[in-house]
Amino acid sequence: xSKQSGLTRRQTLAIGAAGFAALVSPRIVFAQNATILRARxxxxxxxxxxxxxxxxxxxxxxxSIFNGLVRRKSADSWEWELDAAESIEQIDGKTIAFKxxxxxxxxxxxxxxxxxxxxxxxxxxADPAKESPYKDDWAVLDRVEVKxxxxxxxxxxEPFAPLWTSTLPTGSGLIVSKKAVEAAxxxxxxxxxxxxxxxxxxEWSPKQRTVLVRNPDWQGDKSxxxxxxxxxxxxxxxxxxxxxxxxxxxxxxxxxxxxRYLKEPPKGGKFxxxxxxxxxxxxxxxxxxxxxxxSVRRAVQHAIDAAAVVDAAYFGAAEPSTGIxxxxxxGHRDKVLYPxxxxxxxxxxxxxxxESGFSCTLDILNKAERASxxxxxxxQLAEVGITVTIQQHDSGTFWSIGDEKAGEKxxxxxxxxxxxxxxxxxxxxxxxxxxxQIGVWNxxxxxxxxxxxxxxxxLVELEPDKRDEIYKRMQDLMEESxxxxxxxxxxxxxxxxxxxxxxxxxNGTPNFVDFKKA
Amino acid sequence: MLFYAVNRLALAIAIVVVVIAVLFCMVYxxxxxxxxxxxxxxxTPEMVASFRAKMGLDQPLLVQFxxxxxxxxxxxxxxDILSNRGVATSVFEQMPYTLTLIVSSMLWAVAIGIPLGxxxxxxxxxxxxxxxxxxxxxxxxxxxxxxxxxxxxxxAVHLGWFPAIGxxxxxxxxxxxxxxxxxxxxxxxxxxxxxARVVRASMLEVMGENYIRTARAFGLPRRTIVYRYALPIAVxxxxxxxxxxxxxxxxxxVFAEIVFAxxxxxxxxxxxxxxxNYPLVSGTVLITTAFYVLATLIADLFxxxxxxxxxxxxx
Numbered sequence: 001x002s003k004q005s006g007l008t009r010r011q012t013l014a015i016g017a018a019g020f021a022a023l024v025s026p027r028i029v030f031a032q033n034a035t036i037l038r039a040r041x042x043x044x045x046x047x048x049x050x051x052x053x054x055x056x057x058x059x060x061x062x063x064s065i066f067n068g069l070v071r072r073k074s075a076d077s078w079e080w081e082l083d084a085a086e087s088i089e090q091i092d093g094k095t096i097a098f099k100x101x102x103x104x105x106x107x108x109x110x111x112x113x114x115x116x117x118x119x120x121x122x123x124x125x126a127d128p129a130k131e132s133p134y135k136d137d138w139a140v141l142d143r144v145e146v147k148x149x150x151x152x153x154x155x156x157x158e159p160f161a162p163l164w165t166s167t168l169p170t171g172s173g174l175i176v177s178k179k180a181v182e183a184a185x186x187x188x189x190x191x192x193x194x195x196x197x198x199x200x201x202x203e204w205s206p207k208q209r210t211v212l213v214r215n216p217d218w219q220g221d222k223s224x225x226x227x228x229x230x231x232x233x234x235x236x237x238x239x240x241x242x243x244x245x246x247x248x249x250x251x252x253x254x255x256x257x258x259x260r261y262l263k264e265p266p267k268g269g270k271f272x273x274x275x276x277x278x279x280x281x282x283x284x285x286x287x288x289x290x291x292x293x294x295s296v297r298r299a300v301q302h303a304i305d306a307a308a309v310v311d312a313a314y315f316g317a318a319e320p321s322t323g324i325x326x327x328x329x330x331g332h333r334d335k336v337l338y339p340x341x342x343x344x345x346x347x348x349x350x351x352x353x354x355e356s357g358f359s360c361t362l363d364i365l366n367k368a369e370r371a372s373x374x375x376x377x378x379x380q381l382a383e384v385g386i387t388v389t390i391q392q393h394d395s396g397t398f399w400s401i402g403d404e405k406a407g408e409k410x411x412x413x414x415x416x417x418x419x420x421x422x423x424x425x426x427x428x429x430x431x432x433x434x435x436x437q438i439g440v441w442n443x444x445x446x447x448x449x450x451x452x453x454x455x456x457x458x459l460v461e462l463e464p465d466k467r468d469e470i471y472k473r474m475q476d477l478m479e480e481s482x483x484x485x486x487x488x489x490x491x492x493x494x495x496x497x498x499x500x501x502x503x504x505x506x507n508g509t510p511n512f513v514d515f516k517k518a
Numbered sequence: 519m520l521f522y523a524v525n526r527l528a529l530a531i532a533i534v535v536v537v538i539a540v541l542f543c544m545v546y547x548x549x550x551x552x553x554x555x556x557x558x559x560x561x562t563p564e565m566v567a568s569f570r571a572k573m574g575l576d577q578p579l580l581v582q583f584x585x586x587x588x589x590x591x592x593x594x595x596x597x598d599i600l601s602n603r604g605v606a607t608s609v610f611e612q613m614p615y616t617l618t619l620i621v622s623s624m625l626w627a628v629a630i631g632i633p634l635g636x637x638x639x640x641x642x643x644x645x646x647x648x649x650x651x652x653x654x655x656x657x658x659x660x661x662x663x664x665x666x667x668x669x670x671x672x673x674a675v676h677l678g679w680f681p682a683i684g685x686x687x688x689x690x691x692x693x694x695x696x697x698x699x700x701x702x703x704x705x706x707x708x709x710x711x712x713x714a715r716v717v718r719a720s721m722l723e724v725m726g727e728n729y730i731r732t733a734r735a736f737g738l739p740r741r742t743i744v745y746r747y748a749l750p751i752a753v754x755x756x757x758x759x760x761x762x763x764x765x766x767x768x769x770x771x772v773f774a775e776i777v778f779a780x781x782x783x784x785x786x787x788x789x790x791x792x793x794x795n796y797p798l799v800s801g802t803v804l805i806t807t808a809f810y811v812l813a814t815l816i817a818d819l820f821x822x823x824x825x826x827x828x829x830x831x832x833x
């Protein structure tokens with residue numbers, strides 16, 4: 001017995017146990033609250049101004065608090081549907097007429113959404129003086145003509161095919177309140193001056209969570225969840241454990257976990273694999289020795305068994321690719337031109353005068369699947385006598401190695417394993433390999449005037465069949481140059497609680513407003 | 519004593535200045551362009567040049583360094599190049615999470631390590647002493663991130679007793695405490711073993727002192743000798759140790775904040791280094807270094823105040 005407290009040992013233990021239970025119980029009560037959706041995002045928000053947004057996690061939130069004229073459907077194919085627009089019509093290649101739904105209100109005293117807001121939102125992105133990183137999305141915008149309060153016409157300088165795929169249904173197509181943004185000084189970061197969407201921001205705790213609640217002024221169809229808690233968790237493995245522990249209801253998982261979850265879904269959840277738009281390739285710097293020689297480049301193309309590389313890196317979760325345009329998009333190719341053929345590779349090396357082999361470097365980002373792919377490539381190239389030294393870089397270093405303005409490293413690049421993500425329009429894939437991108441993002445330094453011209457043609461060609469031909473030809477050119485070995489488009493794994501039906505775009509990107517209670 | 523305190527304070531300031539100077543140079547020599555990262559792939563060369571000039575990154579390193587220190591003296595730690603928020607705002611937002619984690623980790627260490635060390639010393643050579651010896655070395659040897667991952671798998675995923683991620687709901691202290699248990703255990707467990715070893719050794723030394731033998735000869739109860747006369751002296755080295763330990767716990771906090779997806783200064787600086795967010799890296803390290811130096815200073819002054827032998831050496 002303790003004289004100080006007057007409690008017996010048994011009572012003390014009971015109090016301790018009750019305290020422990022009290023600690024555990026709040027989590028259980030919280031998890032049972034079905035009107036809160038807890039979703040993982042790979043990063044925290046930094047800028048919620050559509051004109052200056054930085055990354056996908058901000059897009060996910062902006063789609064919930066703002067409206068565009070149209071929005072991406074939650075579906076298995078890349079389609080759009082009306083959002084703030086009651087109607088929208090392409091009159092001709094350069095003219096799009098729209099009419100807004102009446103009664104969409106901006107928060108605060110900023111009133112109803114008008115055509116003037118549409119004009120302000122799109123023209124501020126297009127205006128070079130405003131220095132929006134997304135000005136190319138509206139580079140062909142001439143002006144937005146306001147017809148009346150709710151109606152207007154978008155006038156383009158020339159036809160622009162990506163308008164309906166990667167401009168209007170994206171962050172660049174979102175509409176902000178002219179009055180609110182001007183009152184905020186012309187731009188904003190995380191303090192949103194006015195929202196109009198299905199949700200509004202209730203709370204932002206940096207690095208911890210962003211809480212969205214239903215916007216009481218939203219007149220349209222209501223979303224299922226009262227609140228959406230978006231948790232920034234960078235590490236995918238941590239997110240997976242958080243999901244398995246019941247702390248989150250929706251997350252993307254690491255590519256390496258896809259086979260495991262396909263066999264057995266995570267505890268208390270469901271799992272789905274989605275095709276990714278990203279593209280991964282092995283590049284060769286055409287200005288560096290010995291890759292200056294086209295025969296050496298062709299030999300490397302024939303020496304790489306893409307299927308084996310992808311298997312080694314993604315454990316069967318991803319498929320080999322045939323180009324940089326993913327299946328389901330205009331311009332996707334069915335096959336590669338220079339498949340795996342080690343004998344031909346050896347013959348080409350002999351023809352190039354390097355039959356005894358040579359040594360070179362391979363620069364990669366320090367991610368697990370990239371390292372595994374690099375090791376598989378290293379082993380395959382060793383088979384034909386090429387000795388590869390893998391150089392891993394952290395993200396801050398890697399993303400500047402080919403940039404001429406960021407140092408001298410670009411001169412020493414030989415092989416590089418790279419991955420870009422993109423919007424669902426083939427022009428987003430080809431934009432980085434044009435001649436004017438040499439030393440910027442074209443790190444292979446491949447210079448094809450024909451490719452550059454075709455890229456321009458693809459942007460203004462509205463006929464899908466003709467665009468298909470253009471982008472197939474562009475990928476042929478890439479492969480014929482010998483500078484590229486296409487590896488995979490990867491895959492996306494999505495885990496969600498079994499009492500939730502997620503609203504997902506074809507590549508697994510969440511439309512939070514479309515999530516339903518199952 | 520006053521001279522000693524002023525002397526230590528001057529040394530602390532010098533340490534902060536040197537650390538910041540070294541770090542400033544290190545951050546700038548590593549490859550990677552913060553402007554390209556901040557503006558993204560779609561930025562034009564004109565936008566890059568304009569942003570570089572705006573942030574003063576087009577100036578020579580020495581100029582940037584001088585400007586940084588001049589701003590610090592005015593209380594301005596600069597602006598986060600990615601979010602455009604004040605660096606001080608970002609750091610002080612995250613600091614409470616890390617401090618809470620470190621303090622609670624220390625509580626684990628003190629609450630378990632000191633009694634274990636004391637008990638092992640009193641029962642020197644017993645089976646219990648040997649078990650504690652083995653366990654102490656074991657938990658010291660296991661890196662905190664390994665403990666973090668296993669604690670997460672066992673207590674969060676398998677048993678479901680504790681949350682796996684986050685710092686809990688703002689304004690809900692019990693929920694936050696619940697989220698703190700596993701990360702603080704991961705960071706503090708190694709220190710439990712460390713403190714147990716130090717207290718045991720210190721206790722054995724103190725128990726051999728003449729005044730303890732005298733107390734025994736006078737027939738004082740063992741409990742009185744241990745808790746009243748031996749332990750207060752034996753724990754003095756742990757105060758200095760805990761002061762130094764804050765630096766180690768800050769490192770451990772980085773792993774815990776990543777593994778448990780907790781907000782905090784460790785995660786903040788890790789992300790900032792990856793993004794080459796120089797102002798945020800410099801500001802965060804300045805504040806954490808100052809915090810660490812202050813903690814060791816307080817520990818030293820505390821020991822000097824408590825231990826007459828240390829005070830005597832200062833005269």
